[in-house]
Amino acid sequence: MGAPQTPKAAAEYQRNALAPGILAAIVLVAGIALVGQEYYLAVRFVVAILAVIIGWFAIQAGQWWWAPVMLAIALIWNPVYPINITGEWLVGAHIVGAAVCLVAGALIRFRRTPAA
Template identity: 45%
Template structure:
């Protein structure tokens, strides 16, 4: 039996967390001066670390500095106090990084064996 959709040689594993982080960043602009911003920082830091793992698996090292900067800036353990305008600009810049990383990070996949198909 022929397979209708062939197994691609790569997967965009960072796409879902990248889009989720971009949505959170754009919605999170309203949370910058609230007490919810700490919880928001956890989410962004964790998503940046997850995408960093996918970039490492894909051997796309050039994403690591940008993702490390995001992890450090949104770190809730040692929070940085920045002006409102700076945070707003950083939210937009980080959203662009997350979407670009999600679209461009491709993790190689092992080819599927004929014996494992059903």
């Protein structure tokens, strides 16, 4: 028999932008293979939507400085008025965008409110 376990205290912070940040990074890295293909439009939609979600979580968390960064990502990958970036610049933009989404997802955090 082991020592009695004490209940763990709930985390003081929660990272709501982490899952969308990881998903956006996965889509951006996988999207490199789809550049120029028919399915690249889906990459644009997913990245733009996830960037807006991450930006909204940043505003809710009071970390407004992430909002313009996520707005830039949403504008670069927007499917309605696509920005024509090609070649190595587009691959670099995918890699930088993936890194930014991961960092934003890890750093945007909310103070957890106690349950009533």
